[in-house]
Amino acid sequence: MVNNTCLLERFIKHFKCIKTNQCISYRLVNDGTCHCSEYWNGLCDDEFTDVHYARNHILFQIICDGFNELIPVIIDGRNETDETECEQWQCNNTYTRCDGFWNCLNGADEINCDSLGLLDCPLHHHICVSTETKRLTCLPIEKADDGQIDCLGGTDEPRLCRENHYLAADNNFYCKNDTRRTCLNYGHLCNRYDECEYGDDEQVCDTNRNFTIHGSVCFDNNAEMRSDVEKFLCERFIDTKNQRIVHFSLGIDRNSSINATKSNRKRILPHSFSRQTNKRCHRGFDLRVWLDKDQNLTTTTCLCPPSFYGDMCQYQNQRVSLTMQYRAFSDAWRTPFVLVVMVIDDSDERTIHSHEQFTYLPMRDCQIKFHSYLFYSTRPKNNSINYSVHIDIYEKLSLAYRGSWFLPLKFPFLSVHRLAVQLDIPHSVDSIKSCSDLQCVHGYCAMYSNNQNGSSFCQCNQGWSGQYCTIPHTCTCSSDSLCVGISANNRSLCVCSINRFGPRCLLDNTLCELDQNTKCLHGGQCIPVDEHILSERKFTCICSKGFSGDRCEIPDSKIIVSFHKDILLSQAMLVHFIRVIDNALPERATTFKTIPVHQNSIIIYWSRPFHLVFIELFNKSYYLAVIQRAFSPSTTIIRKIKSSNRCEHITELFNKTIIKLHFLRRIKYYHVPCQRHSPKLSCFYDDIHLCLCNDHGLHRVANCFEFNHHLKSDCLGRSGCENEAQCFQDSLTCAQTSICICPTCFYGVRCQFSTSGFGLSLDSILGYHILPHHSILHQPYAVQISAVLTVIMVIAGLINGVLTLITFRSKKLREAGCGLYLIGSSITTILTMTLFGIKFWTLVSSQMSLTINRSFVYVQCLLIDFLLRICLSMDQWLNSCVAAERAITALKKVKFDKKQSKNVAKYVIVALLVLTISTAIHDPVHRRLFNDEDNDEKRIWCIVSYPFSFQLFNSVTYLFHFFIPFFINLISALIILKANARQRAIVRPHYTYQQLLREQFQQHNRLIIAPFILIILAFPRVILSLVSGCMKSAQDSWLFLIGYFISFIPPTFIFLVFILPSKLYKEEFRKAVKHYWKMI
Incomplete structure (x- = not known):
């Protein structure tokens, strides 16, 4: 013992006895004999038996069963056990x-x-x-x-x-x-x-x-x-x-129950051999080799395992013994990966000394540990260079690169370097971290996924290798495979496509194509078995939604749930599936379903075995939907949920006296509600349990199991959900599917869309309304109406901008700064409406799954919203500049210098452009594409994710670009009115000041009302963000959609607001029209 820690002896862990402070070998733990000293109550530190658990944990199943299991608990001065106060309990x-x-x-x-x-x-x-x-x-x-x-x-x-x-x-x-x-x-x-x-x-x-x-x-x-x-x-x-x-049971017969069994699939070492030894061949096989069959000449030789060599296997190979376990995020559980494990050195050639490839499918291999022996190309190894393990990961179906890991071999003096690692597969191809600290000639600089110190390497293009991708080599891999390097013996290292195999991927793997007995049904994806799997099955099927089984031959169970009109529904519900297992805890899995507006029935598909189904509406309102003693796969269950199916809380069933009792005493009254409220009460719950009311013989009794009502699920730490959403999976081990439960103001399959704060995007408002693989004529009304409005607004905006530009072709109108501001406004109008049209139709096309270039989608994701934001802000600023110059004109009157105004306007426009760009430049930096393949709908989303500091900055800049132009317009209008009223007061002293102000307002109302109309039209976007807080689901999109479209109306009104009300501008417009008409 050192510092109360058990030392390692011969690499065997030790267990510390709490009572005696002694250490024993882990081999002695839980072996049926107490090696630590027993406590007075018979418990023992090193024996974790069911008896010990039952003595300290209150289990509903053993309450009042005629035997004392619990250690007595002193309650109100009395010793209470599981066998006291059992008057209300049926012993049978x-x-x-x-x-x-x-x-x-x-x-x-x-x-x-x-x-x-x-x-x-x-x-x-x-x-x-x-x-x-x-x-x-x-x-x-x-x-x-x-x-x-x-x-x-x-x-x-x-x-x-x-x-x-x-x-x-x-x-x-x-x-x-x-x-x-x-x-x-x-x-x-x-x-x-x-x-x-x-x-x-x-x-x-x-x-x-x-x-x-x-x-x-x-x-x-x-x-x-x-x-x-x-x-x-x-x-x-x-x-x-x-x-x-x-454990919890429904009284299921043993023949029909589901036993907790484990898969018979096993993993073996890549080069595993029997441990049988003989005297001549150390840890190898003594083989007799025939030299001449006619003369009966033979010789003996030793077949050595990889870890030994020599004529009698007497020498140990220097090697790396690597044990790996991989973890994938929930959005990649059904994605097969190829793991390329290599031993490399730090020379300029970056020689690959040995390599191994594994196929990893998370839904199948989540608990599997991969073992590999990796060797050096020279014997003995070169002690003057440093070695390391480099692991690349590729998607098996697309051969897309996902990332790399770096494992340094820190102890070169070891002949056998043992490593055991757990590695996390990065989220997606978009998460590859690039760098610029290496000069990669024929490749690019990438950062290792598992290195917190920012270590990087050169990921070379095909046909190049070396530390900086400067060494060419001829790739001998097949054309449909990847060439990821060259080994020390000058052979190409190939990553094969799904139906190819062999060192150069030249051999066809027809297992999934020709044999009808191994073909995956119903559109399932067949994955040939990895050579490192010892299994009778030679393939694995990744089933499409709605099917399961070894060959996807089993349709999912279908549950059609409808609700009685008396039940108040929430926007969504949680569906809890409970699977009863013999001699094991019940297995719980949860999914999430949105309740459609004006629709009273919901269809739930489930591929896993289950015996109970509970529906949870928000505010912890549970309803018992299904109870079946024996699971029948591929069945259709129709249930109408009534008020009698609601599980009441114990506070609704017991008086305050019983509620206040200690849990050990209160639980012994749990049969009473089932008998008192029979047969209306089907279930109830407390803070720990969910309880059923079942008939047993002539009695109605409670049957409870532990249920965590406040479970914060994160898919065992591998959640692919965003924005702190909960992640629920369909199984506790090796899950196949997951679903995200979004917090308020977030939605989307991964909760990737935010509708809080400012700057609502069209993707987040309209995206989920667009149906994939449907024409525009068969889209929902929200999409069709939006398409019509977009066309009208784009046409109107372009006409408005062009007419304004035609008007200001006259040099006379460009003598003052006001003309330059309006020219700039017309240009931003044309740009805004063009970008708006591109944004809308790109979104519709990408979500309808039409053929569209991903690079184009990525470019528009980065630029369109960014440029739209700049154009809208510039338009508001330019309109306020027009109002400000008119106010200055009203104050200076004849002293107003047009030339100076024009020069100032040039600087102001440039300054405003720099201001709007600098306050929005963070937007494209935080934008990315998101691949969404949920429900077999392959969508591509453009999402933006701001850190908290940028969220605050983003909101402040939106308010700044809205309210400052608003106040400039307001103050300018007041200045114009007062300046003109004062001038009139000198000429007409018999009028009161209020009368003059009223008269000036009537004469110059176009100068005041027009800018205010533009501001008011832009106001809904801010009001919706401030008042509604956020769009809580895609069903709330109408109000936000209206606000979004209204914010694009001001650019379409520039001609109507500024040109037509002005006699000067109108006259110049007529002249320009006549000029162009004559040219035609």
Whole structure:
């Protein structure tokens, strides 16, 4: 012991005993013997048995079962156990019926449960050994537990020997008329010694045996030698101490239940050999080789394992022993990967000394550990250079590069370098981290996925290798494969496509193409088995949605759920599937379903076995939807959920007195609601359990299992969800599918879309309304109406911008700064409406899954929203500049200098352009494409993800670019009115100031109202963000869609707002039209 830590001895871990502070080998832990000192209550640190768990954990299944399992708990000054206050509990229930124990003291739970078949008794009778005849007889249940001993050993009076404490006891044979009131254990029966005063334990023994038994007849080695009476008594001895964990059950027959079994698929070492050794070949096989068959000439040689070499396998190979386990995020569980493991050095050639390839499918191999021996190209290895393990990962179907890992070999002096690692597969191709610190000539610089220090390397193009991709080589791989390097023996290292194999990928793998017995059905993807898998099956099927099974031959179960009109529905619901497993905890899986507006039925598909289905609406409102004792695959279940299916909380069923009781006392009243509210109550729940109300015999009883109501699921830390969404998977181990539960203001398959704050994108508002593989005529109304509005607005905006440009072709109108501002506004109008049209139709085309270039989608993702933002902001600023210049003109009057104004306008426009770009430049940096293949709909999304600091900055800039131009317009309007009113007051002193202001407003209302109209039209976007907070789901999109389109109306009104109301501008427009008309 050093610093209270167990030292390693011979690489074997040690276990620390808490009580004695000693260390024992892990080999001794949980071996059935206590090696740490026992506690006073019989517990032991190194024995993790069911008994110990049952003594400290309150299990519904063992409450009031006739045996004390729990360590007593002091409650209100009294010792409470699992067997106190059991008046409301039925001792004959699902968990005690025919379990081999007399849980009821009269054995009512074991009536007609004779598993030995020794005697055919009438109903309501027990088998026992008569105290008088010493033969098997039938005893009426009325005589059991009546205080009179009718059976030998007191088997009809179990309370005589049953201990009233939780410690183990196995004395169950009662010695009748014994003054010591002795109870014996099974080791004393028929052992040729009288332990009872009157020899009760030897009276029924078979004395006619012609051989001698050793020890008690109840010992296992004497099982075949017992008489019928002895068989019965030995069997009844198990009714001594029922210390075990009983798991939740529906009373399923063993033949129809689902057992917790493990796959028979095993992993082997890539080059595993038998450990059999012989004297000549050390750890190898001694082979006889025929040299000449005619002359019968032979010789012997040794076939060595990879770890040894030499004529007698006497030398150990220097090598890297690598054990790997991989983890994938939930969005890649159904994606097969190729892992290329290489030993490389740090020379300029970056020589690949040895390599190994694995096929990894997360849904199949999530718990598998891959083992590999990697060798050096020279023997012995060169100690002057550094070696490391480099691992590349590619997608098997597309051969797309996913990332690389770097594992340094830090101890070069070791002849066998052992590594055990757990590596995380990066999210997607978009997550590859690039760098610029290396001069990669024929390749690009990439960062290792597992290195926090920013280590990088050159990922070379095909046909190039070396530290900086400067060494050419001829690739000999097939044309449809990848050439990822060249080995030390000058051979190409190839990564084969799905239906190819071999060192150069020249061989066709027809397993998934020709053999109908190995073909995946219903559109499933066939993956040939990896050579490192030892399995009878030679392929794995990745099934399409709706099917499962080894060949995707099993359609998913279909559950059609409808709700009674009295049930208040939420926007979405959680569906909890509970699978009951023999001798194991129930397995829970959860999925998420959106409840369509104005639709009362929902279809749920599920591929896994299940026995219970609970529907959870928000605010913890549970409804029991399905209960089936035996799972039937590929069935259609139709359920109408009524109010009677709701699971009530215990606060609705019990009074405050019972609610306030300690849990150990309160749980013993859980049968009462089922009996009191029968048959209306189907289920209820507390903070720990979900409980069913079932019929058992003539009684209605509760049946509870533990259920975490506040489970925050993250798919075991491998969530592919974004924005802190919960991730639910369809199975606890090697799940195939997952679903994201989005927090408020986020939605999308991965919760990738945010509708909070400012700058709602068209993708997040309209994207999920667009149906893939449907023409525009068959799209929802939201898409069709948006398409019509887009066409109208784009045409109107372009006409508006062109007419404004035609008007300001006149040099006269460009003498002052106002003309330049309006020219700039017309240009931004044309750009805005053009970009808006491109944005809309690119979104529609990409979501309709039309043929569209991914690079084009990526470019528009980075630029379109960024440029739209700049154009809209510039348009607002330019309009405010027009208002500001008019205010300055009103103040200076004849002193206004047009030339100076024009020069200032040029600088202002450039400054505004720099300002809007600099405050929006962060947007394209945080944009990326997202591949969404959920529900077999292959979508490409353009999403933006800001860190918190940028979210705040983004919101502030939106407010800045809206409210500052707004206040400039407001202040400019007030200045114009007051300046003109003062001038009029000098000429017309008999008018009041208020009358003059009113008169000026009527005369110049076009200068005031027009800019305000433009501001008001842009206002809905800000109001929606401020008032509504966010769009909580795609169903809320109408209001946001209207606000989004309204924000693009101002650019289409420039001509109407600024040109037509002005006599000067209108006259110049007419002249321009006449000029162009003459040219035509």
